[in-house]
Amino acid sequence: MxxxxxxLSRLRKSYGDIVAVNETxxxxxxxxxxxxxxxxxxxxxxLLTLIAxxxxxxxxxxxxxxxxxxxxxxYLRDIGMVFQKYALFPHLTVRQNIAFPLKMRRRAAKSTxxxxxxxxxxxxxxxxxxxxxxxxxxxxxxxxVAVARALVFDPPVILMDEPLGAxxxxxxxxxxxxxxxxxxxxxxxxxxxxxxxxxxxxxSDRVAVMHQGSLQQIGxxxxxxxxxxxxxxxxxIGAMNFVPGILVGGEPGKHVIQVAEGIxxxxxxxxxxxxxxxxxxxxxxxxxxxxxxxxxxxKAAGMLAGAVEASIFVGPTQIVxxxxxxxxxxxxxxxxxxxxxxxxxRGALVAVAFxxxxxxxFPARERLAx
Amino acid sequence: MRQPQPFSRSLRxxxxxxxxxxxxxxxxxxxxxxxPAMAILAIGFLYPLLRxxxxxxxxxxxxxxxxxxxxxxxATVLASSVVxxxxxxxxxxxxxYPVALAMAxxxxxxxxxxxxxxxxxxxxxxxxxxxxxxxxxxxxxLINSVLISEGLTQGPIKLLYTQGAVIVAMTHVLLPFAxxxxxxxxxxxxxxxxxxxxxxxxxxxxAFFLVTLPxxxxxxxxxxxxxxxxxxxxxxxxxxxGGPESMMMASLIGQQTTVLLDWPFAAxxxxxxxxxxxxxxxxxxxxxxxxxxxxxxx
Numbered sequence: 001m002x003x004x005x006x007x008l009s010r011l012r013k014s015y016g017d018i019v020a021v022n023e024t025x026x027x028x029x030x031x032x033x034x035x036x037x038x039x040x041x042x043x044x045x046x047l048l049t050l051i052a053x054x055x056x057x058x059x060x061x062x063x064x065x066x067x068x069x070x071x072x073x074x075y076l077r078d079i080g081m082v083f084q085k086y087a088l089f090p091h092l093t094v095r096q097n098i099a100f101p102l103k104m105r106r107r108a109a110k111s112t113x114x115x116x117x118x119x120x121x122x123x124x125x126x127x128x129x130x131x132x133x134x135x136x137x138x139x140x141x142x143x144x145v146a147v148a149r150a151l152v153f154d155p156p157v158i159l160m161d162e163p164l165g166a167x168x169x170x171x172x173x174x175x176x177x178x179x180x181x182x183x184x185x186x187x188x189x190x191x192x193x194x195x196x197x198x199x200x201x202x203x204s205d206r207v208a209v210m211h212q213g214s215l216q217q218i219g220x221x222x223x224x225x226x227x228x229x230x231x232x233x234x235x236x237i238g239a240m241n242f243v244p245g246i247l248v249g250g251e252p253g254k255h256v257i258q259v260a261e262g263i264x265x266x267x268x269x270x271x272x273x274x275x276x277x278x279x280x281x282x283x284x285x286x287x288x289x290x291x292x293x294x295x296x297x298x299k300a301a302g303m304l305a306g307a308v309e310a311s312i313f314v315g316p317t318q319i320v321x322x323x324x325x326x327x328x329x330x331x332x333x334x335x336x337x338x339x340x341x342x343x344x345x346r347g348a349l350v351a352v353a354f355x356x357x358x359x360x361x362f363p364a365r366e367r368l369a370x
Numbered sequence: 371m372r373q374p375q376p377f378s379r380s381l382r383x384x385x386x387x388x389x390x391x392x393x394x395x396x397x398x399x400x401x402x403x404x405x406p407a408m409a410i411l412a413i414g415f416l417y418p419l420l421r422x423x424x425x426x427x428x429x430x431x432x433x434x435x436x437x438x439x440x441x442x443x444x445a446t447v448l449a450s451s452v453v454x455x456x457x458x459x460x461x462x463x464x465x466x467y468p469v470a471l472a473m474a475x476x477x478x479x480x481x482x483x484x485x486x487x488x489x490x491x492x493x494x495x496x497x498x499x500x501x502x503x504x505x506x507x508x509x510x511x512l513i514n515s516v517l518i519s520e521g522l523t524q525g526p527i528k529l530l531y532t533q534g535a536v537i538v539a540m541t542h543v544l545l546p547f548a549x550x551x552x553x554x555x556x557x558x559x560x561x562x563x564x565x566x567x568x569x570x571x572x573x574x575x576x577a578f579f580l581v582t583l584p585x586x587x588x589x590x591x592x593x594x595x596x597x598x599x600x601x602x603x604x605x606x607x608x609x610x611x612g613g614p615e616s617m618m619m620a621s622l623i624g625q626q627t628t629v630l631l632d633w634p635f636a637a638x639x640x641x642x643x644x645x646x647x648x649x650x651x652x653x654x655x656x657x658x659x660x661x662x663x664x665x666x667x668x
Contacts, residue, residue, distance in 0.1 A: 054565055074568040075577075087566035091584045100580075104571035149570065 003031040003187040004065040004156035006051070011060035013050055020046040022214040023060065028157075031187040033180070034218075035200035037236070038210035044193045047210070048159050051191065053077050064156050075104070080150030080158040084165050086142045088134035094121070094145050095130040101153040120148040123182060140171045147179065151186065158183075160192045164199065176202055197237050201225075209233045225287075228270065231362040234285045241291070241332050243284040244364060247277070255361050257282055260326035263304055270360030281364035288335035290358035293320060295343040296351040304352040306332070308344055320344055324352055426637035434638035444622070444639070448646070451619040454536055454608070455601035459548075461541040462597045463590060466548035470589075471582075473549070474556035492546040500610040503539040504530060507611065531613030539611045544600055548593035555589030556582070595651055602647055619643050 008026040012019070021043045028034050036044045050057050053074035061070045069077050080101075088097050098120050102113045121127045124144035134142055143163060150158055163179070164172045180203055183190050194200050200207045201221040208218040209232075217229040228234035231242070245259040250266070258264050267284055299305050306324035309331060318341045320334045332352065336344075344350065395403065426434050438444045473484045491499065506512045507529040514526040529535055559582060567577035605620035612618065619639065626636035 052565075052569055054568070073573075074565070075571050075573050077569075078571070079569060081566065081569040083562050083566060085560070085562060087560070087562040089563060089566070089581055089585075100567075100572075101570035104576065153571070 002151075002154040002156065003189050005030045006157050006189060006191070007061075007063040008047075008051070009061045009063075011047070011050060011062060012058050013046055013055070014058050019213050021050065021057075022212075024215050026208065026215065026218065028189060028191065030189055033183055033190045033192065033203060033205045035192045035194060035204040035207045036210055037194055037197050037200045037207060039236070040195060042210040043213040044195075044210045045161060046213075048161055048191065048193050051157075052079055052081055052159055078153070078155050080153070080155035082143075082146045082150045082158070082160040082163045084162040086134070086146040086163075086166075088142055088145055088149070090134055093131050093133055094126065094137070097134065097145060098149050098152050101149065105153060116152060120152045123151075123185075124148045124178075139167050140175060143167065143175060144178070147182065151182070151188065155188075157189045157191065160190060162194055163192075164194075172199070179203065201237070207237075209236055211236075228285075228360075231270070231283060231285060234270065234360070234362070239288050239333055239335075241286050241288065243286075243327060243330060243332075245282055245284055245361075247280050247282050247361075249278065255282070257284060257361060259284065260304075260324075263326055265354060265359060266356045267359040267361040268357075270362045282361045283364045285360045285362060286354055286358055288319070288333045290355040291332060291334045292353040292355070293322065293334055293336065293344055293350045294353070296349050304354075306350055306352050308346055308348045308350060311341065311344060311346055313338075318344075322350060322352060422637050423641055425634055426641050427634075429634040434635050435642075437635065438638060438642060447617050447619060447622050448642070450533070450616060451602060451643075452646070452650075454533065454540070454616070454618060455598050455604075457537050458540045458544060458601040459594050459598040461537065462544050462548035463552075463594050465541065466545055466593065467552055467590065469545075470549045470552035470556055470586075473553045488546050488549050491542075496543055496606050497610075499543055500539055500607045503535065503542070503607075503611050507535050530611060531616075533612070533616040536608045536612040536616050536618075539607045540601055540604055543604075543607055544597045547596045547600060551593040551596065552586060552589040555586045555592075559585045591655075595654065598654075599647055599651065602650075603643065 006026075006028040008024055010023045010025060011021060012023045013021040024047065036047060038044045049055050051062060053069070053072060056071060061068060063069065064077075064079075088094075089100070092100065095117055098117045099113050102108055102116060108116065117130070118127070121130055124147055126141060126144055126148075129137065129141065129145075134145065137145065146163065150160075160179075164175050167175060176199060179190075182188075192200070192203060197207075201224075204221065206218055206220055207224055209216040209224065211232050217224060217233045219227075224233060224237045228237060234240045235242070243259050245257040245265070247255055248258045248264065249256040253269050255267050255269065256264055257267055265284065270285060293308075296303075296305060304324050304326060306322040309321040309323045312319040312321070316338060317335050318338045320336060320341065322332045322334055324330060324332065334352075469484070469488065473481055473488070476484060504511075508514070509526045509528075509530070511529070513529060514523075517523045518526065563581050563585065564577055567581045568574075572580060603620050604618060605624060608616065608618040609621050609624070612621075620643075623636050623639045623643070626632045626639065
């Protein structure tokens with residue numbers, strides 16, 4: 001049956017001393033689209049390999065619905081998989097490729113299989129291409145066939161390993177919409193691995209961020225963007241500015257942080273980790289759209305003063321890079337509406353104001369680890 | 371529908387980026403550039419071949435080609451050569467495939483060891499390997515003495531100087547020529563194909579027969595053709611371990627050139643052997659390209 005829940009409990013994989021996947025717990029609901037993102041080497045492909053069953057885990061369990069599949073061989077798992085390079089069988093036609101999983105199962109009669117294959121060709125909008133060989137199709141068409149082949153046997157869970165990695169940007173955007181359309185129509189449970197965080201945010205109900213073999217955070221795209229649980233997630237999802245500072249006061253959840261001589265900011269706690277104590281080093285994170293700039297003439301106490309280093313046109317908004325005088329080595333990335341940039345050309349002197357409600361503090365060591 | 375593309379290309383499309391020459395030349399310049407290679411081919415290959423054919427006709431066609439047709443001995447030798455070559459090719463392919471598969475699937479060190487086991491005999495002289503078979507197969511050789519001491523036979527069996535001995539020894543000599551092309555195509559089959567087959571519900575055996583084997587067929591055919599062509603003209607091994615009734619074409623040609631000094635007739639025999647080799651190779655490829663399912667492979 002298509003679209004079932006997937007549960008990973010304390011799943012772990014190590015090769016000798018190298019831990020590829022740290023004890024991971026993950027619950028994915030039936031019909032949910034979950035992306036796993038992370039930099040290369042973060043363990044996301046290893047996690048997918050374990051779910052697909054190409055390698056056994058060192059410990060932990062995998063369940064689909066109520067069924068434990070931890071040690072089931074891949075061909076008995078009924079998991080549909082789309083590979084990064086599609087892995088369409090080059091010696092079989094498109095039709096034969098799509099029929100392959102049905103023939104393996106011997107559930108249906110020949111005529112049923114043929115009808116089902118036509119149905120899938122229709123779904124991925126390739127009804128005329130059934131008799132071609134994969135090498136006669138474009139990258140995007142091969143990708144559609146790979147999706148059709150992974151879906152045709154109504155798998156409870158579908159895994160996609162960077163399926164759009166080999167396509168160019170324009171085609172990738174078209175295919176994203178296509179995959180989302182098919183997934184929603186069929187109610188399929190999809191686990192989608194990508195290193196492209198933008199793609200993950202576009203497609204997913206929830207996004208899981210992996211780093212160094214561990215699951216850092218899982219949440220809706222908005223949650224990850226607004227309330228990252230660690231400095232790593234804050235940095236990985238969307239653009240983020242980081243400013244180091246020292247905790248000088250405040251109460252739990254509301255901190256007072258000194259970032260430079262005479263400049264003190266208020267910030268909320270970022271994530272789950274409590275900031276230890278007064279005097280400890282922290283790191284402040286703020287999104288480019290939560291910084292305001294104003295032209296200045298002189299310099300006042302308590303004001304973060306800087307100079308515009310560059311102003312970059314990106315369409316509806318403008319990216320302004322500012323180098324604050326009091327924070328050596330830091331360049332702030334500020335995003336503002338294109339109609340508010342008067343007087344902010346290169347070299348202009350500006351006053352920098354943070355939207356303190358959006359300022360989040362993380363323990364400083366965490367930033368270093370990221 | 372477009373003509374299916376050769377398989378090797380479709381494989382490459384998905385793997386590494388295709389290497390392509392950065393330059394292109396005008397047709398006239400291309401001809402000038404390939405002229406030296408063409409000249410070498412013409413002088414070293416085409417000219418001797420022409421001379422061979424002319425030599426075979428120098429004593430009059432009826433004295434050479436006519437004799438070939440009139441005397442049944444030659445047809446018998448030719449038929450026995452073809453049968454031997456086909457048997458050896460079959461044995462090499464069937465025995466070589468599992469070795470190639472093991473080489474392709476084993477981990478680094480084990481694969482290197484297996485490769486060495488395949489290559490070292492290849493680098494050893496054919497003469498030595500053929501004599502080794504004489505030692506094993508002769509009347510008081512290793513195999514006969516084991517059979518007698520175990521009481522399996524009363525006296526020694528005739529093993530040497532038989533058709534069987536020729537096939538066994540030639541298979542041994544030609545096995546690497548089957549293994550290496552199969553190995554190289556198996557290595558080029560991306561692991562993702564096998565994984566994809568598994569994830570789509572094919573068990574290990576089905577995945578092998580439906581995916582790995584068809585994708586390695588170009589190597590199987592290359593190896594088989596190589597073995598067949600080499601086997602058909604094989605000289606040393608059949609001459610050493612074969613008897614008079616298992617005489618091969620090459621031995622016959624050798625006899626004509628060195629003992630009987632009938633060069634025109636030897637040239638005619640060579641020409642016929644060449645023509646038959648070409649004919650069988652072409653027929654083999656044609657029959658494959660017509661068989662369903664392999665059409666995208668060739």
